[in-house]
Each structure stands twice: as structure tokens, then as C-alpha cells.
Amino acid sequence: MTLLRSLVSCLCVATMIGCSSSPTGRNQLLLFSDNDMAQLGFQSFEQMKQQQKVSTNQKVNQYVQCVADAVTAQVPPQPSFKEWEVVVFDSDQVNAFALPGGKIGVYTGLLKVAENQDQLATVIGHEIAHVLADHSNERLSQNQLANTGLAVTSVAIGASEYKEYQGVTMAALGLGLQYGVILPYGRTQESEADIVGLELMAKAGFDPYQSINLWKNMARASGGNQPPELLSTHPSHSTRISDLTNKANTLPNYAIGKPNCVAVKP
Structure with a gap:
């Protein structure tokens, strides 16, 4: 009975302090502060810069920075950091990521599939x-509430045990592919990021219909090896293309000039 009472109390506290809404109005449980998440993002990003090869190609870096600057200019000021940091990693991975605390990583392999700005x-x-x-x-x-990632609490506030739980933590930050961990974001989160991200890039002056061409390129690059949608944490390419098409059709014509970031292949 005592255990049950403790569990109920814990859930009540979590509900009171952690309930929030996503940009699309979806209910979320958020138990960690913006500062905790920013610190975790900073730690992870610094570690990645030490462990992975950073591109020194000036033209590639300028191109990626140009695109990132245009998109982040549409983001309102964030409470836990002042500037976005962009790093290009020299790798064949067709991937990119962004971490709490304003850290953006782009792999040069992505530039072979993303054909334009x-x-x-x-x-x-x-x-x-x-x-x-x-x-x-x-x-x-x-993870915390499910009692499968209790150690992450200490990690999030900068404890020394960070390395021991690196895989779990990196996965929760969306870096599962890079660390051989099951992809952490669910289909709901991925679809939500598609929609919010499309609005951001359109507000920055980029062509939202090019998102459709991007995922067609992704489908070709995967060689048909994507698992069925029900067995994947990501929406299928066809679902993604359909959802993005519907969203692009509803976006207003934002009164902003088109960026002029000259595409560069690595």
C-alpha cells in the first residue's frame, strides 16, 4: 500500500510540474528544465566534436552555415542559450541533428542527397x-517515468557518470543512429518535427515543395531498405511525402526574400 501511495504521489507531482503542450498542441510530460537540457546538449556536442572528424572545407561550411542562419533567424529567442552553433562533420552519414542548447550538426553525406538549399x-x-x-x-x-532511465536524471544535471550512460542519453537526444542505439523519436514526434520544420523553412524563404523532392531522394538513397512503417519509429517515405504535400499546400506566401546560399557538394 505504501508503494502504491508513493507511486501515486510521484505521478501527481510529475503531472503538476511537467505537463506542457507541443507546438502542435499535443500534451507532453517534461520533467527537466531548459537549463538542464541545454547543459546536456552542450556536453554531448563537445564530446561529438572530439570524437568525430569536423569538416575543414570552407565552402561547405559556409553553405551549411548560410542555410542554418536563414532558418534559425525565424526562431524566437530561447531562454537557455543565445546563439546557435553549427558544425559540419566529415562523414558519409546521410544525417543531421540539433541538440538542446542550440547545437546543430550536419554530416557531409547529407549534401549528396539534399541537392539544393x-x-x-x-x-x-x-x-x-x-x-x-x-x-x-x-x-x-x-524514460524516467517508466523507471527505465533513472540514471538519466543525474546525467541531465551534469553528474560525472555521464560516460556510463552515454548510449541512453545520446539516444534520448536523437543521436541513436550515430551511437548504434534504436532510434529514439517516435512517429508522432517525427511527424510533428516535419510540420513545424516545414513552417520554419518556408518562413525563411525556402521552397516548402522541395521537401517532397528531398524525401523522394531519401527513398532512392535507401534503396528500398526502409522497414515497414509499423515496425519503424519513423513515418514511411510515402507517408512523409503525403503529409508534407498537404502541409505545403496550406502554407501562406510569406513575404520574405529567398535566401541565396550556393549549394556545394563535399
Whole structure:
């Protein structure tokens, strides 16, 4: 009885302090503060810069920075950091990510699939949307509440045990692919990031319909190896293309000039 009472009390406290809404109005449980998440993002990003090869190609860096700057200019000021940091990693991975605390990583392999500035902006907008929607916080909180990631609490506030739980923590931040962990974001979160990210890139002056071409490129690049949608944490390419098409059709014509970021292949 005591255990049950403690569990109920814990759930009540979590409900009182952690309930929030995502940018699309979806209910979320967020147990960690913005500052905790920003610190965790900073720690993870610094570690990645030490462990992975950073691109020194000036033109590639300028191109990625140009696109990222245009998208982040549409993001309101954030309470836990002042500036977005962008790093290009020299890797064949077709991937990118954004972490709490304003950290953006782009792999050069992505530039072989994202054929122009609009398609790159689609990916960067999507990853930034994960941060704005507090998806990492939501994932950590779910693990905490399910009693499967209790150690993450100490990690999130900068404890020395960080390395021991690196895999779990990196996965919760959306870095599962890079660390061989099951992809952490669910289909709901991925779809939400698609929609919020599309609005961001369109507000920045990029062509939202290029997001459709991007996912067609992704489908070709995967060689048909994507698992069935019900067995994947990501929406299928066809579902993604359909949802993005519907969203692009409803976006207003934002009165802003189109960015001029010159695409560069690595």
C-alpha cells in the first residue's frame, strides 16, 4: 500500500510540474528544465566534436552555415542559450541533428542527397523543430517515468557518470543512429518535427515543395531498405511525402526574400 501511495504521489507531482503542450498542441510530460537540457546538449556536442572528424572545407561550411542562419533567424529567442552553433562533420552519414542548447550538426553525406538549399533547409528545419518541441526532454521524461532511465536524471544535471550512460542519453537526444542505439523519436514526434520544420523553412524563404523532392531522394538513397512503417519509429517515405504535400499546400506566401546560399557538394 505504501508503494502504491508513493507511486501515486510521484505521478501527481510529475503531472503538476511537467505537463506542457507541443507546438502542435499535443500534451507532453517534461520533467527537466531548459537549463538542464541545454547543459546536456552542450556536453554531448563537445564530446561529438572530439570524437568525430569536423569538416575543414570552407565552402561547405559556409553553405551549411548560410542555410542554418536563414532558418534559425525565424526562431524566437530561447531562454537557455543565445546563439546557435553549427558544425559540419566529415562523414558519409546521410544525417543531421540539433541538440538542446542550440547545437546543430550536419554530416557531409547529407549534401549528396539534399541537392539544393531548400532541401537542406528542410532537414535543418526538421532537426531544429525537435529542439523547439522539446522532444529530447519528452523522451528523457518518458524514460524516467517508466523507471527505465533513472540514471538519466543525474546525467541531465551534469553528474560525472555521464560516460556510463552515454548510449541512453545520446539516444534520448536523437543521436541513436550515430551511437548504434534504436532510434529514439517516435512517429508522432517525427511527424510533428516535419510540420513545424516545414513552417520554419518556408518562413525563411525556402521552397516548402522541395521537401517532397528531398524525401523522394531519401527513398532512392535507401534503396528500398526502409522497414515497414509499423515496425519503424519513423513515418514511411510515402507517408512523409503525403503529409508534407498537404502541409505545403496550406502554407501562406510569406513575404520574405529567398535566401541565396550556393549549394556545394563535399
